[in-house]
Amino acid sequence: MEGARPVRAARGSTRVARSWQTEAPLRMLCNNLDPDVAERPDDLVIYGGTGRAARDWASFDAMVRTLTTLAEDETMLVQSGRPVGVLRTHEWAPRVLIANSHLVGDWATWPEFRRLEQLGLTMYGQMTAGSWIYIGTQGILQGTYETFAALAAQRFGGTLRGRLVVTAGLGGMGGAQPLAVTMNDGVALVVECDPARVRRRLDGGYLDRFAGSLDEAVRMCEQSRAAGEALSVGVVGNACEVLPELLRRGVAADVVTDQTSAHDPLSYLPREVDLADWGDYAAKKPDEFSARSRESMAEHVEAMVGFLDGGAEVFDYGNSLRVEAKAGGYERAFDYPGFVPAYIRPLFCAGKGPFRWVALSGDPRDIAATDAAVLELFPENTSLARWIRLAGERVPFQGLPARICWLGQGERDRAGVRFNDMVASGELSAPVVIGRDHLDTGSVASPYRETESMADGSDAIADWPLLNALVNTASGASWVSIHHGGGVGIGRSLHAGQVTVADGTALAGQKIERVLTNDPATGVIRHVDAGYELARTTAHTHSLHIPMVDT
Numbered sequence: 053m054e055g056a057r058p059v060r061a062a063r064g065s066t067r068v069a070r071s072w073q074t075e076a077p078l079r080m081l082c083n084n085l086d087p088d089v090a091e092r093p094d095d096l097v098i099y100g101g102t103g104r105a106a107r108d109w110a111s112f113d114a115m116v117r118t119l120t121t122l123a124e125d126e127t128m129l130v131q132s133g134r135p136v137g138v139l140r141t142h143e144w145a146p147r148v149l150i151a152n153s154h155l156v157g158d159w160a161t162w163p164e165f166r167r168l169e170q171l172g173l174t175m176y177g178q179m180t181a182g183s184w185i186y187i188g189t190q191g192i193l194q195g196t197y198e199t200f201a202a203l204a205a206q207r208f209g210g211t212l213r214g215r216l217v218v219t220a221g222l223g224g225m226g227g228a229q230p231l232a233v234t235m236n237d238g239v240a241l242v243v244e245c246d247p248a249r250v251r252r253r254l255d256g257g258y259l260d261r262f263a264g265s266l267d268e269a270v271r272m273c274e275q276s277r278a279a280g281e282a283l284s285v286g287v288v289g290n291a292c293e294v295l296p297e298l299l300r301r302g303v304a305a306d307v308v309t310d311q312t313s314a315h316d317p318l319s320y321l322p323r324e325v326d327l328a329d330w331g332d333y334a335a336k337k338p339d340e341f342s343a344r345s346r347e348s349m350a351e352h353v354e355a356m357v358g359f360l361d362g363g364a365e366v367f368d369y370g371n372s373l374r375v376e377a378k379a380g381g382y383e384r385a386f387d388y389p390g391f392v393p394a395y396i397r398p399l400f401c402a403g404k405g406p407f408r409w410v411a412l413s414g415d416p417r418d419i420a421a422t423d424a425a426v427l428e429l430f431p432e433n434t435s436l437a438r439w440i441r442l443a444g445e446r447v448p449f450q451g452l453p454a455r456i457c458w459l460g461q462g463e464r465d466r467a468g469v470r471f472n473d474m475v476a477s478g479e480l481s482a483p484v485v486i487g488r489d490h491l492d493t494g495s496v497a498s499p500y501r502e503t504e505s506m507a508d509g510s511d512a513i514a515d516w517p518l519l520n521a522l523v524n525t526a527s528g529a530s531w532v533s534i535h536h537g538g539g540v541g542i543g544r545s546l547h548a549g550q551v552t553v554a555d556g557t558a559l560a561g562q563k564i565e566r567v568l569t570n571d572p573a574t575g576v577i578r579h580v581d582a583g584y585e586l587a588r589t590t591a592h593t594h595s596l597h598i599p600m601v602d603t
């Protein structure tokens with residue numbers, strides 16, 4: 053792509069922007085594009101198929117220039133990766149407002165999106181790619197770890213020890229799967245069509261072994277499973293061929309899922325297409341390619357349902373594979389559930405969701421200090437303590453040092469205020485940003501994922517993420533984003549993100565307290581409205597005012 057060059061965020065406590073409220077988005081935009089972080093930085097692609105941080109390099113340069121000079125009462129508007137204006141606002145307002153990939157209902161289809169993208173009028177923002185709070189594979193690792201932990205608790209007595217998980221996809225998000233399984237003491241067999249992706253996860257410490265053949269992969273996994281040892285094995289192959297083959301061989305998978313880029317048929321490799329021809333073929337004949345990839349997904353999902361029929365725990369991990377397989381002609385695609393209704397919804401009812409932070413100093417000691425602070429704040433939360441310990445030992449940083457954990461209503465604000473105090477006292481060497489991804493309680497409408505099977509049938513109501521973005525804007529977040537499509541594809545979700553800068557000032561402390569109270573509160577309210585008793589208890593405990601319930 054024209055203008056491509058290596059980019060890294062600045063480190064240290066000296067800034068080039070006029071305040072930390074603008075230095076932070078500047079560093080985070082650059083951090084997303086760090087070659088250690090992004091999957092294809094030259095194309096501005098961070099993760100998730102074509103999830104971009106900026107529309108083109110000229111837009112990137114313009115955003116860097118603008119953030120460097122933006123005043124504390126100004127707000128930069130970003131329309132799908134391009135800075136379109138700077139407006140006079142006020143110091144409580146976000147410094148950046150972002151809207152990515154939105155299309156009006158009847159036009160919200162992949163072909164129309166691609167037409168507009170080719171004209172240079174929009175970009176795919178995924179979730180944290182276009183909202184500049186991607187922290188590498190650790191982000192999804194934590195959510196994946198929580199998902200496997202919840203699954204293990206429900207089905208296997210609290211551990212995956214002696215259990216085999218079969219899955220596919222070792223990309224930016226999918227690459228977390230092997231480590232999330234081994235952190236839960238299980239064995240993972242991961243199919244990936246691109247050897248470079250397998251190598252990247254091996255080099256990054258997310259994957260233990262790279263098997264030379266399927267026979268070797270199965271042998272390694274069977275041995276470790278029998279011995280009760282944790283192990284992850286990557287093997288090169290096409291999931292739509294390898295999964296049916298594993299089923300045919302009678303490999304007894306305990307858990308089956310998938311994280312190929314199925315949300316976009318052009319990002320899923322069809323049967324009998326060479327890796328080397330993928331890009332060219334998809335670009336030149338998108339309709340034919342999509343039809344072939346949907347047929348292949350149908351075969352892939354048919355094998356997953358075969359494992360389900362055999363008694364395995366099978367779930368969709370938020371990539372629209374079931375939808376595309378159904379479009380490819382496989383009728384039973386929805387026989388297995390999405391991961392949110394299966395394991396995560398009770399956590400959402402407690403206002404729980406991702407809480408991630410990044411040390412703008414670039415100093416890993418700042419993350420070590422914040423890790424210790426989180427453990428001190430929540431001593432009773434043993435699973436949090438286990439995660440923080442394991443993450444400290446086993447998760448390599450990509451780009452600026454960062455951490456993620458899941459915290460609920462009444463917890464996120466306490467942690468945020470504590471971090472701000474640590475910046476003020478000099479315990480941390482520079483400010484931190486606190487944000488979240490969009491796999492969250494109140495910020496997403498996604499009927500194939502976060503809002504699948506809501507108790508009141510309100511899965512597709514998209515008012516909630518918009519309210520969430522408005523609330524975060526009104527509460528003092530440093531940048532706020534709304535996205536369309538995200539992890540599941542055009543036409544299938546709306547979601548909102550927020551990031552708040554802890555710069556150690558009293559004003560930042562007030563903003564953080566409000567944002568990190570109100571952001572999860574929208575999720576609790578959303579679940580109370582849908583009729584979840586557990587959410588009602590959370591609302592009561594935290595004195596949330598919900599007119600239709602309080603009266």
Ligand code: NAD
Nearest residue numbers: 100101223224225226245291312313320321369370371539
């Ligand atoms: P990515 O594009 O970085 O990686 C996808 C990987 O799948 C690539 O390595 C690709 O080579 C591989 N692949 C494609 N077709 C294949 C096939 N037929 N057989 C084997 N491998 C194949 O994407 P990512 O960032 O890893 O995201 C994966 C999916 O997860 C996306 O659909 C994304 O939208 C979704 N997602 C889920 C969540 C969640 O919370 N569960 C969050 C974000 C994204």
